[in-house]
Amino acid sequence: xxxxxxxxxxxxxxxxxxxxxxxxxxxxxxxxxxxxxxxxxxxxxxxxxxxxxxxxxxxxxxxxxxxxxxxxxxxxxxxxxxxxxxxxxxxxxxxxxxxxxxxxxxxxxxxxxxxxxxxxxxxxxxxxxxxxxxxxxxxxxxxxxxxxxxxxxxxxxxxxxxxxxxxxxxxxxxxxxxxxxxxxxxxxxxxxxxxxxxxxxxxxxxxxxxxxxxxxxxxxxxxxxxxxxxxxxxxxxxxxxxxxxxxxxxxxxxxxxxxxxxxxxxxxxxxxxxxxxxxxxxxxxxxxxxxxxxxxxxxxxxxxxxxxxxxxxxxxxxxxxxxxxxxxxxxxxxxxxxxxxxxxxxxxxxxxxxxxxxxxxxxxxxxxxxxxxxxxxxxxxxxxxxxxxxxxxxxxxxxxxxxxxxxxxxxxxxxxxxxxxxxxxxxxxxxxxxxxxxxxxxxxxxxxxxxxxxxxxxx
Amino acid sequence: xxxxxxxxxxxxxxxxxxxxxxxxxxxxxxxxxxxxxxxxxxxxxxxxxxxxxxxxxxxxxxxxxxxxxxxxxxxxxxxxxxxxxxxxxxxxxxxxxxxxxxxxxxxxxxxxxxxxxxxxxxxxxxxxxxxxxxxxxxxxxxxxxxxxxxxxxxxxxxxxxxxxxxxxxxxxxxxxxxxxxxxxxxxxxxxxxxxxxxxxxxxxxxxxxxxxxxxxxxxxxxxxxxxxxxxxxxxxxxxxxxxxxxxxxxxxxxxxxxxxxxxxxxxxxxxxxxxxxxxxxxxxxxxxxxxxxxxxxxxxxxxxxxxxxxxxxxxxxxxxxxxxxxxxxxxxxxxxxxxxxxxxxxxxxxxxxxxxxxxxxxxxxxxxxxxxxxxxxxxxxxxxxxxxxxxxxxxxxxxxxxxxxxxxxxxxxxxxxxxxxxxxxxxxxxxxxxxxxxxxxxxxxxxxxxxxxxxxxxxxxxxxxxxxxxx
Numbered sequence: 001x002x003x004x005x006x007x008x009x010x011x012x013x014x015x016x017x018x019x020x021x022x023x024x025x026x027x028x029x030x031x032x033x034x035x036x037x038x039x040x041x042x043x044x045x046x047x048x049x050x051x052x053x054x055x056x057x058x059x060x061x062x063x064x065x066x067x068x069x070x071x072x073x074x075x076x077x078x079x080x081x082x083x084x085x086x087x088x089x090x091x092x093x094x095x096x097x098x099x100x101x102x103x104x105x106x107x108x109x110x111x112x113x114x115x116x117x118x119x120x121x122x123x124x125x126x127x128x129x130x131x132x133x134x135x136x137x138x139x140x141x142x143x144x145x146x147x148x149x150x151x152x153x154x155x156x157x158x159x160x161x162x163x164x165x166x167x168x169x170x171x172x173x174x175x176x177x178x179x180x181x182x183x184x185x186x187x188x189x190x191x192x193x194x195x196x197x198x199x200x201x202x203x204x205x206x207x208x209x210x211x212x213x214x215x216x217x218x219x220x221x222x223x224x225x226x227x228x229x230x231x232x233x234x235x236x237x238x239x240x241x242x243x244x245x246x247x248x249x250x251x252x253x254x255x256x257x258x259x260x261x262x263x264x265x266x267x268x269x270x271x272x273x274x275x276x277x278x279x280x281x282x283x284x285x286x287x288x289x290x291x292x293x294x295x296x297x298x299x300x301x302x303x304x305x306x307x308x309x310x311x312x313x314x315x316x317x318x319x320x321x322x323x324x325x326x327x328x329x330x331x332x333x334x335x336x337x338x339x340x341x342x343x344x345x346x347x348x349x350x351x352x353x354x355x356x357x358x359x360x361x362x363x364x365x366x367x368x369x370x371x372x373x374x375x376x377x378x379x380x381x382x383x384x385x386x387x388x389x390x391x392x393x394x395x396x397x398x399x400x401x402x403x404x405x406x407x408x409x410x411x412x413x414x415x416x417x418x419x420x421x422x423x424x425x426x427x428x429x430x431x432x433x434x435x436x437x438x439x440x441x442x443x444x445x446x447x448x449x450x451x452x453x454x455x456x457x458x459x
Numbered sequence: 460x461x462x463x464x465x466x467x468x469x470x471x472x473x474x475x476x477x478x479x480x481x482x483x484x485x486x487x488x489x490x491x492x493x494x495x496x497x498x499x500x501x502x503x504x505x506x507x508x509x510x511x512x513x514x515x516x517x518x519x520x521x522x523x524x525x526x527x528x529x530x531x532x533x534x535x536x537x538x539x540x541x542x543x544x545x546x547x548x549x550x551x552x553x554x555x556x557x558x559x560x561x562x563x564x565x566x567x568x569x570x571x572x573x574x575x576x577x578x579x580x581x582x583x584x585x586x587x588x589x590x591x592x593x594x595x596x597x598x599x600x601x602x603x604x605x606x607x608x609x610x611x612x613x614x615x616x617x618x619x620x621x622x623x624x625x626x627x628x629x630x631x632x633x634x635x636x637x638x639x640x641x642x643x644x645x646x647x648x649x650x651x652x653x654x655x656x657x658x659x660x661x662x663x664x665x666x667x668x669x670x671x672x673x674x675x676x677x678x679x680x681x682x683x684x685x686x687x688x689x690x691x692x693x694x695x696x697x698x699x700x701x702x703x704x705x706x707x708x709x710x711x712x713x714x715x716x717x718x719x720x721x722x723x724x725x726x727x728x729x730x731x732x733x734x735x736x737x738x739x740x741x742x743x744x745x746x747x748x749x750x751x752x753x754x755x756x757x758x759x760x761x762x763x764x765x766x767x768x769x770x771x772x773x774x775x776x777x778x779x780x781x782x783x784x785x786x787x788x789x790x791x792x793x794x795x796x797x798x799x800x801x802x803x804x805x806x807x808x809x810x811x812x813x814x815x816x817x818x819x820x821x822x823x824x825x826x827x828x829x830x831x832x833x834x835x836x837x838x839x840x841x842x843x844x845x846x847x848x849x850x851x852x853x854x855x856x857x858x859x860x861x862x863x864x865x866x867x868x869x870x871x872x873x874x875x876x877x878x879x880x881x882x883x884x885x886x887x888x889x890x891x892x893x894x895x896x897x898x899x900x901x902x903x904x905x906x907x908x909x910x911x912x913x914x915x916x917x918x919x920x921x922x923x924x925x926x927x928x929x930x
Contacts (some may be wrong), residue, residue: 047530048725055553056532058805062517073510079517080536092514100588101598103507117888131552156727191848199687200727200848234923237695267506269644270607270649347515387842388875388925392644392653395791397692397874397925399853400846416851418877418925455926457694457877 013178016081016168021085023065027172031094032108033303034066034175037081038346040165047138047158053137057158062346066094070104073421077347103222105331109305111175114339116308117292121181123209126162126186130390134160137186144219145190145203151227153198155192162210175306183297184209185441186218192226196455199232199413202381206297206441212218214445215456225380229401232413234380235458241376242419243369244407244456246438246446248361248379252443255288256423257354258391260289260314260339262325264352271394271424272320286360287383289316289340294355297441304350316355323382326352357444362433366448369432377456378402378410379419393424400456405426418457469494469621470520471567472629474540479563479625482524482547485554488546489525489789489920490563491624493762494518495804499581499616504592506608512585512790517805522546525786526554532807532928552692563863569760570766574752576635578664580615581727587664588613591672595641598673600679604669605687607651611676615664624762626806629729636909637666638898641679647687652872654682655841655857659898659909661757664805682839682858685870690924692859692874698751698834699919700862700877703824705913706840707816710745711897711901712852713845713880714738718772718780719798720787724846729850729881730778738778742820742917745773747782748798749813756813763799763808770796772815777882802906814911820890824916827889829865835924836860837876838866842899850880883919891916 020035027033038063063086064077067377074097078085113221142158166180185206191198201221223408231255244252264270272280291300291309300309305327313321319432325333329352341350364372397420403410421429434448475492482490496518503510504833521534531553535546593610615637623629640657644926658670658679701709714730720811722728732737740743748822758767763785773777783791787810828836836859843854853875860867883885896913 024519051527052529052553054530054532054807056807057549058532059532060805061536064515075511076512077513077515079519085516085653089515096512096514096585099502099512099585100510103508155725156725196850198729200568200846207816268646269651273474299779323678330630347517349511349513381537383851384842384855384877385842385877387840387844387853388873390653393686393873394650396871397855397875398925399875399925401851415849416877416879416923418694418853418875418923420692420874420925420927422927454924455694455927459696459923 008044013166013168013180014110016166017169017176017178019081020170021170023090024092024170024172030069032068032106033172034169035063036168036169036346037063038165039055040047040163042163045134045138045160047142052135053316064346065089066349067093067097068106068108068135069097071104071106072097072100073106074100074320078354083280101169105328107327107331108171108338109174109175114305114308114310119292119294119299119301121208121299123182125209125211126164126182126184127442129210134394141186141188141219143214144215145188145222148219148223149192149227151192151194152190152223153193156189156191158188166340169306173315177302177306179300179302182208184213186213186215188218188222189227190222192230194230197230199229201229227417228403229413232401232415233458234416235414237454239453241373241452243376243378244449244451245380246436246448247440248382248442249449250421250442250446251382252442253357255385255389255391257432257443259359260323260354261327261352262333264325264330265323269392270389275320276322280333281315282430283317284316284362284430284433285316285318285427286359288313289354289357290445291355293356295439296371296438296445298355298443303339304341304343307337312338312340324352324354326350333455351442354443358437359433361435361437361447363435364432365436366434367447369434369450370405370410372432373405373450374408376405377414378405391423394424396421396423396426416458419454420457421454425453426451463783469496470538475629476545476563476565477540478522478543479623479651480561481544482522482551483561483625484583485551487524487526487551487740487856489625491523491622492520492543493804494520494621495618496579497616497618500588500615501612501615502592503586503610504596505610507596509589509592517803517909518888520546521804522550522808524550524553529553529691530807531866534805538613549756561625563625564627566627570630570632572759573750573757573767574661576642576663578696579635580617580637580664590612591639591667595672595676595784597620598645599680601642602677603684604645605645605684606643606680607646611640611641614638620762622760622762624764627770628764630760630764631793632759633738634661635663636920637663639670639672639675641676643680643683645683645687648874649687651688652683654679657684657898659755660753661662661755662753669892684908686872687734687810689870689872691928693928694926695833696921696923698831699922700831700834700836701914702830702836703891703916704836704897704913705837706854706855707897707914708840708843708899710817710853710914711812711815711910711912713878713883714745714844715812715815715852716845717847718782718881720783721780721810724787728847733911734780735777737776738881739773739776740774740887742887742890743773743776744818746771746818747812747815754814754896761797761799762801765795765799767813768797775784777831782810784808800908802908808904809904811903811908812910816896816913816916817825817890817915819894822889823852824893826893827916827918831865831918835871836862851877852880853877874924876922876924878898878922882924886920887917888920889918902915
């Protein structure tokens with residue numbers, strides 16, 4: 001099948017469902033089969049200096065097959081929906097299963113009678129948006145940033161992007177499910193400066209469809225973030241209160257989520273292992289993972305094993321309530337799946353993970369939190385999260401840039417600093433949770449967050 | 460099977476020629492067809508069990524069309540002539556108004572591999588791959604009773620590519636890579652710590668003739684165990700000694716990305732306009748070299764069909780050149796430096812590093828350490844990240860020790876270091892003669908590619924370390 005056919009078919013998931021069901025029905029006695037197929041189309045447009053630098057239209061489709069036989073698991077995938085390739089993939093997955101170590105906890109999901117939430121994550125308007133309109137949105141975004149402030153000296157990337165993706169899953173254990181979603185986004189990177197000083201700022205806006213994205217907001221955000229950093233210098237090291245921008249909070253929650261994975265917990269790889277019922281955070285912290293909240297970018301009717309997604313309470317007023325589980329991790333822990341299986345696409349197997357984390361909002365917005373904090377450091381962005389945060393030990397050390405907080409308002413810009421603590425300590429030292437919830441692409445919402453006792457390192 | 464597979468064309472040259480003609484049909488200046496067939500196997504052991512063996516195949520082609528400053532791109536998983544023509548049509552949509560008939564004359568060639576593959580991974584019994592994992596698990600657990608968890612991963616890939624373009628290039632490459640990695644958790648009075656080690660080379664299964672998986676596992680376990688007694692890293696600016704091979708990632712971030720021509724063209728690098736200038740200590744000679752046999756970032760031709768090259772970027776502290784892909788080089792009227800790479804046929808190529816390393820100096824590594832009264836000794840770095848526009852970059856330690864009176868004393872907990880590229884390069888005041896490399900994965904604009912890094916032991920007079928210990 002060609003990808004043009006793929007593109008035409010996205011949005012009518014029925015044929016995918018027929019395909020996965022037919023393959024799953026080939027299960028032999030004593031064998032469990034899970035067949036997952038996905039398909040998507042993407043458009044990316046990059047504007048530069050008033051012209052289109054790149055226009056890329058991409059489509060992909062593939063199938064991943066998981067076999068559980070004699071308590072062993074095997075997996076194989078193919079980047080096509082071609083019949084012959086699927087037959088070969090099934091044979092390969094069966095062969096692969098013969099090499100694993102038997103594990104009594106292994107198994108595929110079974111229907112658990114939870115009804116899927118009614119979610120509309122598909123914007124039909126995207127399908128009828130002509131390429132010329134997408135091109136114009138990218139060009140318009142770039143113009144807004146270039147013309148928005150005399151200190152903007154370069155726009156190194158102004159991008160429009162969209163994705164329409166759908167997936168179907170069927171198992172020999174009675175699971176049948178489909179999921180689909182669209183995402184549409186604008187993203188822009190501005191370089192602003194005076195003299196030899198150049199600073200950068202990224203702005204974006206994202207939603208389900210073209211009607212949800214706001215070019216002016218993305219442009220204003222990029223310009224503000226770049227221009228307010230002009231003249232940034234290094235700061236003296238010391239301990240202080242840091243106020244995290246909502247994007248940074250979202251990143252922090254994403255890191256914490258890996259320690260809330262039931263798989264990490266059962267394998268002794270989480271700072272939260274064995275601590276259910278204990279105070280793991282200050283009472284301001286109530287954390288849920290709720291993929292049935294349509295506002296979340298990670299919202300989904302079903303998890304990656306085909307169970308209906310549900311709301312899972314993880315931390316309640318500082319007390320750890322539970323973890324997220326896929327089927328196998330749940331069996332290992334002696335519990336049931338929380339319908340929290342996630343997967344990176346057809347080429348990987350499901351694992352336990354969060355999709356839509358949200359901290360219960362507090363009563364103050366960003367400006368009020370700055371006023372309350374009085375003196376401290378506002379973190380605009382962090383770097384090195386993958387290299388400096390260890391969710392097993394809890395050590396937290398990341399590069400940070402932002403602005404000092406003086407007299408309750410933002411003051412001079414700071415670059416080339418780091419902020420450090422441990423995840424355990426940070427959770428206990430949260431002093432304000434913002435009410436300014438912002439749904440961001442990724443697996444966690446953002447909001448302003450103030451954390452005490454962090455070490456700011458600089459000169 | 461291996462030899463037959465490498466000899467057969469992914470797509471016949473006559474078909475490729477017709478697809479290029481179609482891609483140029485609307486008046487484009489340049490057209491390219493990139494075909495990729497990738498097969499891979501991975502196996503993982505965790506919690507004492509071989510959890511999964513996975514195998515898969517992805518193949519397809521991407522068509523790129525350049526008109527003026529605009530690039531159009533489309534791809535397909537359908538390698539039939541009809542499928543490729545549809546992609547050519549879609550990619551050439553950026554050239555709306557033009558017309559033209561150009562016929563491309565292709566001269567097929569096979570790029571010689573810069574290394575020999577003696578054992579193709581697909582010819583190796585799966586059971587032998589699994590056995591490596593079990594040996595690693597045993598070795599890591601026997602390193603100490605405090606080791607509570609071990610995960611080990613094996614991976615191999617074979618990537619055959621064909622690149623043809625309207626300049627007459629028609630070249631194929633067959634890239635074989637093998638990788639083995641172990642990570643451990645150790646538990647002590649102060650909580651849990653982690654250790655990681657990997658071996659990754661552009662070779663076949665013969666990797667395991669020279670790499671001992673037990674040693675990889677022991678190194679990972681030793682790293683986790685050492686940190687059980689670690690104290691928090693210092694906070695503030697300190698002298699740093701980087702152990703040989705511990706992390707050429709420093710150069711990858713401090714200047715590698717900033718020397719990529721796409722950042723230069725957009726004025727998004729601190730190294731713009733610096734060719735011919737002193738940008739680093741005179742002890743620094745930095746090379747990007749895609750031709751080194753076996754290294755993780757090595758290949759015969761890049762993903763635009765240009766031969767891998769050895770490019771000197773900084774010589775005795777003076778910036779000599781940037782790294783170039785074909786598109787940028789063409790705009791500047793010069794040759795590609797063989798740095799055009801892409802993650803897969805679904806992606807546009809861009810300027811990427813290959814194996815980027817600092818060459819040997821002449822200091823003795825032990826004397827270098829002995830002559831460092833205080834500071835932090837970094838035995839192993841994790842990842843890093845850079846903002847090329849400001850030059851500010853971070854890199855994380857995964858094994859580090861305090862230096863007191865020229866000797867290593869206490870182990871330190873993980874921390875990030877932060878510095879500014881040109882400043883840090885100028886602060887290198889000693890370079891030893893014990894060069895070694897380490898593999899990594901480089902991410903840029905959402906695309907990941909394998910890269911090599913390397914350096915001898917060296918000292919930086921001051922870098923900010925982001926620990927929590929007060930002075």
